[in-house]
Amino acid sequence: MKNDPVVAIAGVTGAVGAEFMATMDKRRFPVGKLKALASARSAGKKLGFRGQQIAVEALDENSFDGVDLALFSSGSGIASKYAPLAVKAGAVVVDNSSAFRMDPNVPLVIPEINARRIAEHKGIIAVPNCSAITALVPLWPVHRQNRIKRVILSTYQAASGAGAAAMEELVESTRASLSGRSYQPKVLPHPYAFNVFNHDTRIDPETGYNEEETKVMRETRKIFEDERIAMGVTCVRVPVLRAHCQAITFECERPISEQEVRTILSGAAGVKIVDDRVKNHFPMPVEASGQDDVLVGRIRNDLSDPTGHSISMFVAADQLLKGAALNAIQIAELLPECVMA
Amino acid sequence: MKNDPVVAIAGVTGAVGAEFMATMDKRRFPVGKLKALASARSAGKKLGFRGQQIAVEALDENSFDGVDLALFSSGSGIASKYAPLAVKAGAVVVDNSSAFRMDPNVPLVIPEINARRIAEHKGIIAVPNCSAITALVPLWPVHRQNRIKRVILSTYQAASGAGAAAMEELVESTRASLSGRSYQPKVLPHPYAFNVFNHDTRIDPETGYNEEETKVMRETRKIFEDERIAMGVTCVRVPVLRAHCQAITFECERPISEQEVRTILSGAAGVKIVDDRVKNHFPMPVEASGQDDVLVGRIRNDLSDPTGHSISMFVAADQLLKGAALNAIQIAELLPECVMA
Numbered sequence: 001m002k003n004d005p006v007v008a009i010a011g012v013t014g015a016v017g018a019e020f021m022a023t024m025d026k027r028r029f030p031v032g033k034l035k036a037l038a039s040a041r042s043a044g045k046k047l048g049f050r051g052q053q054i055a056v057e058a059l060d061e062n063s064f065d066g067v068d069l070a071l072f073s074s075g076s077g078i079a080s081k082y083a084p085l086a087v088k089a090g091a092v093v094v095d096n097s098s099a100f101r102m103d104p105n106v107p108l109v110i111p112e113i114n115a116r117r118i119a120e121h122k123g124i125i126a127v128p129n130c131s132a133i134t135a136l137v138p139l140w141p142v143h144r145q146n147r148i149k150r151v152i153l154s155t156y157q158a159a160s161g162a163g164a165a166a167m168e169e170l171v172e173s174t175r176a177s178l179s180g181r182s183y184q185p186k187v188l189p190h191p192y193a194f195n196v197f198n199h200d201t202r203i204d205p206e207t208g209y210n211e212e213e214t215k216v217m218r219e220t221r222k223i224f225e226d227e228r229i230a231m232g233v234t235c236v237r238v239p240v241l242r243a244h245c246q247a248i249t250f251e252c253e254r255p256i257s258e259q260e261v262r263t264i265l266s267g268a269a270g271v272k273i274v275d276d277r278v279k280n281h282f283p284m285p286v287e288a289s290g291q292d293d294v295l296v297g298r299i300r301n302d303l304s305d306p307t308g309h310s311i312s313m314f315v316a317a318d319q320l321l322k323g324a325a326l327n328a329i330q331i332a333e334l335l336p337e338c339v340m341a
Numbered sequence: 342m343k344n345d346p347v348v349a350i351a352g353v354t355g356a357v358g359a360e361f362m363a364t365m366d367k368r369r370f371p372v373g374k375l376k377a378l379a380s381a382r383s384a385g386k387k388l389g390f391r392g393q394q395i396a397v398e399a400l401d402e403n404s405f406d407g408v409d410l411a412l413f414s415s416g417s418g419i420a421s422k423y424a425p426l427a428v429k430a431g432a433v434v435v436d437n438s439s440a441f442r443m444d445p446n447v448p449l450v451i452p453e454i455n456a457r458r459i460a461e462h463k464g465i466i467a468v469p470n471c472s473a474i475t476a477l478v479p480l481w482p483v484h485r486q487n488r489i490k491r492v493i494l495s496t497y498q499a500a501s502g503a504g505a506a507a508m509e510e511l512v513e514s515t516r517a518s519l520s521g522r523s524y525q526p527k528v529l530p531h532p533y534a535f536n537v538f539n540h541d542t543r544i545d546p547e548t549g550y551n552e553e554e555t556k557v558m559r560e561t562r563k564i565f566e567d568e569r570i571a572m573g574v575t576c577v578r579v580p581v582l583r584a585h586c587q588a589i590t591f592e593c594e595r596p597i598s599e600q601e602v603r604t605i606l607s608g609a610a611g612v613k614i615v616d617d618r619v620k621n622h623f624p625m626p627v628e629a630s631g632q633d634d635v636l637v638g639r640i641r642n643d644l645s646d647p648t649g650h651s652i653s654m655f656v657a658a659d660q661l662l663k664g665a666a667l668n669a670i671q672i673a674e675l676l677p678e679c680v681m682a
Contacts, residue, residue: 150645150646151645152493152590152643152645154495154575154588156497156537156577156579170535171519174515174519175519178512178515178516178519189621190625190627191625191627194511194580194581194582194626194627195581195625195626195627196497196579196581196586196625196626196657197623197625198621198623198638198639198655200621202621203618203619203621204618205618205619207641207642207644208599208618208639208640208641208642209641209644210621217644230644230645230646230647231644231645232590232643232644232645232646232651232653233644234588234639234653234655236497236586236588236655238497238537238579238580239535239579239580239581240535240536240537240580241535245537245577247495247575247577247588249493249573258549277544277545277546277549278544278546280530280539280541280543280544280551282538282539284531284532284536284537284538285535285536285537286531286532286535286536297539298539298549298575299549300548300549300550301548301549302493302573303548303550303558303571303572303573303574304491304492304493304571304572304573305491305571305573306571310573312573312575314539314575314577316537
């Protein structure tokens with residue numbers, strides 16, 4: 001049992017990598033030594049952490065020697081290759097990618113929901129997809145009290161989910177649009193300035209669902225440990241920098257009122273209710289950005305279900321924090337290797 | 342029966358006013374004389390129409406003398422006051438506002454759906470809410486063949502629905518954001534740059550639905566002449582200039598396949614299918630802007646309904662054209678007063 005683990009961050013120069021460091025700092029996460037890992041082209045770059053300048057090292061097979069905790073925010077290709085090497089070197093891996101999420105040997109954890117699964121890990125713990133986290137943090141406390149049978153969910157997703165380069169593309173293409181200049185998209189498949197487009201992952205030619213939607217649907221079943229929950233998801237990108245929104249309609253097994261949902265959610269971990277009908281003040285990306293909680297509002301009866309079993313609501317959460325870095329650090333805080341001094 | 346009607350446009354200096362003129366021009370709508378009406382502060386301003394410079398006149402009680410067709414794109418307050426005066430002066434009014442939509446004596450018309458109602462007018466014909474038009478043009482051909490029982494719909498609405506000043510606010514606040522300057526919202530209740538917020542209409546404190554959502558729900562029942570259709574609508578503004586998108590899930594009385602929907606919609610008036618799973622090419626505001634058709638794509642089985650009665654899709658339409666000016670001109674084209682030469 002160590003109080004000051006050696007922590008490696010793989011993908012440290014990315015948007016989530018930066019938030020790993022900021023979140024560890026903010027939460028006084030115990031760090032004996034930090035290894036900053038990225039691709040070879042970032043090696044040598046200096047990053048500030050707790051008053052020190054840390055040189056970025058190129059990720060390779062030997063990067064995890066002596067590492068206790070490895071936080072991965074690389075893509076799933078890098079994670080597939082290096083996370084097992086980190087485990088072999090003795091580290092516990094908390095991985096943000098989709099590489100291991102559906103592996104039955106890998107816990108898929110949102111601490112507010114299934115922290116108890118962390119102890120079952122065999123070296124790797126997976127952080128769910130950011131849209132899954134955003135939806136499930138507020139749905140879980142309801143589901144526990146009145147089983148959710150069906151969810152219909154549409155997302156309003158920020159650039160950050162596609163990484164720092166996509167955020168930059170949103171800024172640069174918007175700048176170009178405002179100056180009347182043309183801009184050739186480099187990161188995303190469609191023009192981003194003042195535009196909306198369906199999620200930039202591959203579409204299953206048979207079902208018509210994109211990979212982001214499929215992730216949300218199957219990860220929900222694994223996290224809720226409920227194979228019967230029926231979900232229809234539409235994932236859409238909007239020109240927003242770092243917080244995701246969702247319009248969610250859900251149907252419960254027994255009748256449920258908006259007041260019951262409000263009562264359940266007002267005490268729920270990780271949830272902040274923002275639901276002011278008089279002031280027209282509801283969850284928004286500008287207010288969710290930088291916040292740990294999932295903002296929940298517009299809680300109301302779904303008028304398309306006259307039986308009174310369905311509720312609609314609108315949520316917003318910081319994709320880089322609760323959708324990624326914060327959820328990972330929360331998991332790490334529950335590891336015996338990282339118990340706070 | 343006249344071939345060259347005297348046409349007045351009330352609210353000519355607004356975003357829809359400009360599109361009235363452009364649409365009449367594009368469709369060679371017969372105009373004997375154009376009267377350009379707006380508030381007193383715009384009087385004297387010159388507007389180009391078919392090679393002529395037309396001076397804007399201040400709207401008053403006598404503005405409609407000799408007018409055959411009055412197109413209103415003012416707010417509902419102005420329409421409530423002046424549309425009856427225009428009718429009294431002998432004009433037929435096509436009104437874009439919500440003032441008369443639910444009046445049982447006023448036809449509420451989307452020509453692709455209920456053009457036959459135009460002949461029943463008593464002086465005023467109402468153009469539906471832009472979000473209602475966007476949803477109903479593609480839902481109607483399905484509804485006619487396999488009754489739609491339930492609709493769950495989330496919008497991604499552009500600035501244009503709140504007028505030219507809101508479009509300007511989106512541009513200016515985004516410019517400010519990119520320069521690191523602060524910007525105080527003037528038209529909309531929330532920051533618009535890189536943000537998403539719920540629709541800026543009043544929220545019913547009892548139901549929690551905003552007026553835009555209520556309009557879509559009740560106008561659908563009137564246009565479809567179906568009081569039983571169950572709808573749950575969430576209306577949201579996104580930082581887009583002039584085309585609205587919607588994620589729509591609907592449930593039919595009998596089972597329905599995505600292929601049936603594709604077949605029905607491929608021949609439907611006012612609909613263009615944009616649904617390329619391989620290229621990830623679906624309806625987008627940048628492509629819907631300036632187009633007459635409602636773009637429809639992502640047609641797929643709703644996986645939250647295992648009974649096979651439900652379909653999800655994503656649509657986009659130009660709020661200023663099919664959502665307003667074009668729909669109004671299409672109505673006018675069917676009036677005996679405006680039969681083309």
